[in-house]
Amino acid sequence: MRSIRETPDRTSPPRVVCAAVILALGPIGPVACGPRVAPPIAAEHGDDTPPRHGGTVRLAEIGDARNLDPAGPVDGVSLPPVHLMFAGLVDFDDHAAIAPDLAESWAVTEEGRAYRFVLKPGVSMHDGQELTAEDVKRSVERALHPSAPNPTASMFEGLVGFDAFVEDRADHIEGVEVEGRYVIGFRLKEPDAAFLPLLAMTTLRPVCRNGGWRYSDDWLPCGAGPFKLPPGGWQRGTSLHLVRHEAYFRPGLPYLDGVEWTFNMQALAQRFRFEAGDLDLVRSLSQADQRRFSADPRWSPYGGTDADTNVYGESMNTRTPPFDNIEIRRAVASAINREHYRLLKPAYLTVLTQLVPADIPGYDPSVRGQHYDYDAALEHMRKAGYPYDPRTGHGGWPHSIDYPLYDQGLLVFTAQLLQQDLAKIGLHIELRLVSWQAFLALQARPYGAPISQGSWDMDYPDPSSFFDPLFTTRAIDPEGGHNIAFYSNPHLDDVVAEARRESHEDRRRALYARAAAIVCDEAPWAFAYSHHWYRLRQPYVRGDTPHPIWHVDVTTTWLDRAGRSLEQVLGEGLRR
Amino acid sequence: MKVARRLGTALFVVCAVVSLAFAVEELLPGDPARMAAGVQARPADLAHVREQLGLDRPPLERYAIFWERLVHLAPQHSVPAPEHESCAVVLAFAHRELHVNLGKSFQRRQPVVDLLVARVPRTAALAVAGLSVQLLLGITFGTLAAVRRGSRIDRLLTGASVLGVSTPTFIVAFVFQLVFARELRWLPLDGYGVTWTDHARSLVLPALTLGIYGAAFYTRLVRDDMIALLESDWVRTARAKGLPAWRVVVVHALRNALALVATAVALDFGALMGGAVVTETVFRWPGLGELSLHATLDRDGPVVCGCLLVTSIAVVLANVVVDLSYPRIDPRARG
Numbered sequence: 001m002r003s004i005r006e007t008p009d010r011t012s013p014p015r016v017v018c019a020a021v022i023l024a025l026g027p028i029g030p031v032a033c034g035p036r037v038a039p040p041i042a043a044e045h046g047d048d049t050p051p052r053h054g055g056t057v058r059l060a061e062i063g064d065a066r067n068l069d070p071a072g073p074v075d076g077v078s079l080p081p082v083h084l085m086f087a088g089l090v091d092f093d094d095h096a097a098i099a100p101d102l103a104e105s106w107a108v109t110e111e112g113r114a115y116r117f118v119l120k121p122g123v124s125m126h127d128g129q130e131l132t133a134e135d136v137k138r139s140v141e142r143a144l145h146p147s148a149p150n151p152t153a154s155m156f157e158g159l160v161g162f163d164a165f166v167e168d169r170a171d172h173i174e175g176v177e178v179e180g181r182y183v184i185g186f187r188l189k190e191p192d193a194a195f196l197p198l199l200a201m202t203t204l205r206p207v208c209r210n211g212g213w214r215y216s217d218d219w220l221p222c223g224a225g226p227f228k229l230p231p232g233g234w235q236r237g238t239s240l241h242l243v244r245h246e247a248y249f250r251p252g253l254p255y256l257d258g259v260e261w262t263f264n265m266q267a268l269a270q271r272f273r274f275e276a277g278d279l280d281l282v283r284s285l286s287q288a289d290q291r292r293f294s295a296d297p298r299w300s301p302y303g304g305t306d307a308d309t310n311v312y313g314e315s316m317n318t319r320t321p322p323f324d325n326i327e328i329r330r331a332v333a334s335a336i337n338r339e340h341y342r343l344l345k346p347a348y349l350t351v352l353t354q355l356v357p358a359d360i361p362g363y364d365p366s367v368r369g370q371h372y373d374y375d376a377a378l379e380h381m382r383k384a385g386y387p388y389d390p391r392t393g394h395g396g397w398p399h400s401i402d403y404p405l406y407d408q409g410l411l412v413f414t415a416q417l418l419q420q421d422l423a424k425i426g427l428h429i430e431l432r433l434v435s436w437q438a439f440l441a442l443q444a445r446p447y448g449a450p451i452s453q454g455s456w457d458m459d460y461p462d463p464s465s466f467f468d469p470l471f472t473t474r475a476i477d478p479e480g481g482h483n484i485a486f487y488s489n490p491h492l493d494d495v496v497a498e499a500r501r502e503s504h505e506d507r508r509r510a511l512y513a514r515a516a517a518i519v520c521d522e523a524p525w526a527f528a529y530s531h532h533w534y535r536l537r538q539p540y541v542r543g544d545t546p547h548p549i550w551h552v553d554v555t556t557t558w559l560d561r562a563g564r565s566l567e568q569v570l571g572e573g574l575r576r
Numbered sequence: 577m578k579v580a581r582r583l584g585t586a587l588f589v590v591c592a593v594v595s596l597a598f599a600v601e602e603l604l605p606g607d608p609a610r611m612a613a614g615v616q617a618r619p620a621d622l623a624h625v626r627e628q629l630g631l632d633r634p635p636l637e638r639y640a641i642f643w644e645r646l647v648h649l650a651p652q653h654s655v656p657a658p659e660h661e662s663c664a665v666v667l668a669f670a671h672r673e674l675h676v677n678l679g680k681s682f683q684r685r686q687p688v689v690d691l692l693v694a695r696v697p698r699t700a701a702l703a704v705a706g707l708s709v710q711l712l713l714g715i716t717f718g719t720l721a722a723v724r725r726g727s728r729i730d731r732l733l734t735g736a737s738v739l740g741v742s743t744p745t746f747i748v749a750f751v752f753q754l755v756f757a758r759e760l761r762w763l764p765l766d767g768y769g770v771t772w773t774d775h776a777r778s779l780v781l782p783a784l785t786l787g788i789y790g791a792a793f794y795t796r797l798v799r800d801d802m803i804a805l806l807e808s809d810w811v812r813t814a815r816a817k818g819l820p821a822w823r824v825v826v827v828h829a830l831r832n833a834l835a836l837v838a839t840a841v842a843l844d845f846g847a848l849m850g851g852a853v854v855t856e857t858v859f860r861w862p863g864l865g866e867l868s869l870h871a872t873l874d875r876d877g878p879v880v881c882g883c884l885l886v887t888s889i890a891v892v893l894a895n896v897v898v899d900l901s902y903p904r905i906d907p908r909a910r911g
Contacts, residue, residue: 015759016759016760019754019755019756022751022754022759023751066684066685067685073612073613073617146624149613149625149628149685150621151613151614151616151617151618151621151622151625152617152618152621153620153624154618154621155618217680217685236684237684237867238767238768262767264857264860264862264866265766265860266858266860268750269753269765269766269860272753272765273765276758276761435604435605436606436873437605437606437607437611437875438604440606440610441605441606456616457616459616469618477619479623480607480610480618480619480622481619482616482618
């Protein structure tokens with residue numbers, strides 16, 4: 001057995017001395033005390049050791065989980081626990097491809113209008129009941145019923161009978177049919193190639209019978225996932241403790257006894273707890289700490305990045321001058337130096353030149369996209385009728401343009417970069433700091449914000465999750481539509497609709513490549529970057545691979561941690 | 577009569593504050609339904625959530641509902657009726673119940689009363705502990721500095737109090753976390769814990785953080801007041817009568833200085849009951865400050881109104897108590 005502390009930290013002064021120095025010098029004390037990145041806590045066995053059962057993995061989040069019911073609003077914090085508690089008919093594998101989960105097989109018929117799933121028999125839910133097709137139907141209707149606070153219900157409007165059900169004209173959704181004890185069928189109004197990814201998300205995942213046919217705020221979440229919520233396991237606003245579902249349908253899994261999240265924990269506190277061995281994996285390190293750990297050879301093998309699943313860019317209101325002029329939009333798309341954006345947070349940002357991020361299935365590297373080209377930007381300004389001479393500073397758009405932004409670290413800096421880049425082509429933007437809510441309200445108004453930062457995170461891993469809500473004509477809606485560029489192009493609408501119906505993978509990819517080319521050329525957005533998280537684990541956390549969709553999926557994670565060092569035990573004892 | 581008049585004024589102030597909060601919530605740009613549903617919710621789902629939260633009704637109607645349901649009588653039931661599921665029973669009598677209902681949180685979908693009941697005691701504990709540290713240090717150091725006016729101790733304490741007042745709370749919190757939690761490992765870094773011992777240990781650092789800032793303020797306040805009082809006629813007379821020095825300082829000077837301290841304490845206590853937002857957030861202390869911060873950012877109107885109701889009640893009650901206790905502290909106020 002190896003020692004717990006693989007390499008004792010001999011470079012740092014004793015803790016008491018450091019404490020005294022910090023008290024004397026205040027916040028600059030840590031600097032005087034030297035770089036104090038604690039050493040990793042080594043695994044007990046070598047890399048070839050088979051997985052072991054037991055232990056609880058401890059995680060933390062800066063935010064709070066608001067809801068753990070798949071029929072409610074599932075945000076970024078609650079997504080991993082909801083995924084671990086509720087198994088779906090299908091799921092995503094480590095490459096975001098569709099994989100069977102509760103369904104052992106499925107068939108797509110009627111040219112993509114009908115999906116028929118055969119459930120694995122003998123699947124035990126957390127309450128001990130066996131999962132049947134009736135449970136699936138009940139869970140679907142529970143999630144889509146108007147009484148549920150489900151913000152994604154309308155994504156399933158393609159189901160036959162959805163409208164009648166939502167408008168309370170029918171008690172059940174006609175297009176969800178129980179065809180046998182273990183067979184469930186879904187019928188769609190028209191073919192939808194995105195139906196499987198949509199189904200693989202958490203919204204329609206089966207819930208236990210005590211969840212009933214209708215949503216209730218008081219229900220104790222209960223599903224068929226690898227971990228279950230014990231009574232009192234969720235201390236709202238504070239912590240969440242899930243325990244192993246002993247009767248999970250995948251034999252031998254999960255390895256862990258439990259998973260524990262602590263919420264609302266600041267980044268610095270996460271770092272300190274992680275170093276002390278009180279957290280096993282962190283995803284919210286500050287940029288300074290990320291650099292510190294990445295640069296440390298003891299830690300670098302245990303760090304990595306999550307997938308890019310979002311898009312950030314400059315959204316230009318196509319109804320408002322000067323961005324109603326396509327050449328001006330093209331000029332902006334060419335004038336932005338995306339590499340400068342990336343350098344603001346190099347470990348967290350990836351340059352994005354097209355709409356779909358690289359880690360989303362359907363991303364097409366052959367799409368040329370938007371690129372920085374200063375000469376081209378000047379040429380577009382000339383074609384727009386507003387030539388700009390960079391030597392004299394004459395020309396360009398004669399008015400200043402409002403750019404609303406809210407006080408969020410990165411946005412404040414990207415806005416200044418944008419201001420500088422656009423000034424070089426004769427577009428002068430004026431930054432206007434507003435609250436987050438005011439920012440959203442301005443973006444939603446047809447003439448509210450001429451240009452502002454647009455951002456979008458995938459709802460499900462498919463190009464349709466980006467094109468449909470952001471750039472189609474039907475997504476223009478003053479009551480909260482997401483086409484904040486108010487961009488409308490019937491040709492693009494047709495291509496995107498056709499791609500959504502197309503089940504043949506190559507033809508679908510070609511259609512989305514055409515859509516991407518249109519959007520990049522007409523530039524309702526100047527795409528800029530996507531954001532991902534840096535994650536760091538202790539060496540004794542095994543089997544942890546960043547999941548492209550769920551980010552934290554500990555179904556196959558196991559702990560190989562030996563007894564704790566005297567220092568840690570004493571430290572913990574004192575802390576308690 | 578005086579007490580009743582003061583309580584009546586207090587009630588008016590509380591109603592005015594909550595009404596103002598309601599109005600501000602209405603006037604601010606942004607859509608609370610969108611904050612509840614998530615910024616990526618589609619318009620159809622958004623409309624649906626808006627309807628569920630009652631936000632599709634006119635503001636005046638919602639304002640009337642707010643007051644109507646805030647305190648009401650309901651028939652006694654073993655299982656609460658759906659319309660009373662977010663109520664707290666304050667009193668039961670003759671098959672009737674007196675309910676308090678602040679509605680449900682848009683974000684957490686929990687009764688606001690439940691949220692407040694869980695968090696008010698934590699914030700009260702932090703406020704009392706923080707204020708105790710402030711008073712203990714502030715009165716001691718202020719008195720010492722005044723008695724030793726012009727000495728090295730006076731200069732040291734005055735300098736330290738300037739530093740304490742001008743250092744942002746989060747810096748103090750950070751230093752305490754580094755020293756006592758990370759380096760020495762004597763106390764928890766943050767959190768609230770599970771047992772009573774956990775709670776007590778977790779309370780130390782946030783209370784000290786609040787205490788340092790306030791102690792600096794009280795040190796200056798007491799010092800300045802005490803210097804004036806120690807030069808007053810009655811203190812000189814007391815000295816001339818040969819009373820012990822400690823008795824002159826504590827009984828004759830400090831007691832008079834406490835009237836000013838009491839006024840400041842009343843205001844401070846009310847403010848702390850509103851939640852020490854920064855301290856609670858940094859130390860993950862699940863009190864009202866952390867709750868109201870998130871509620872404000874999320875446009876969670878019912879929670880914002882609930883927090884303001886508690887805060888305004890705390891402020892006015894603290895002031896009423898201090899007003900009524902002035903005569904005990906300062907005999908001149910009895911007239």
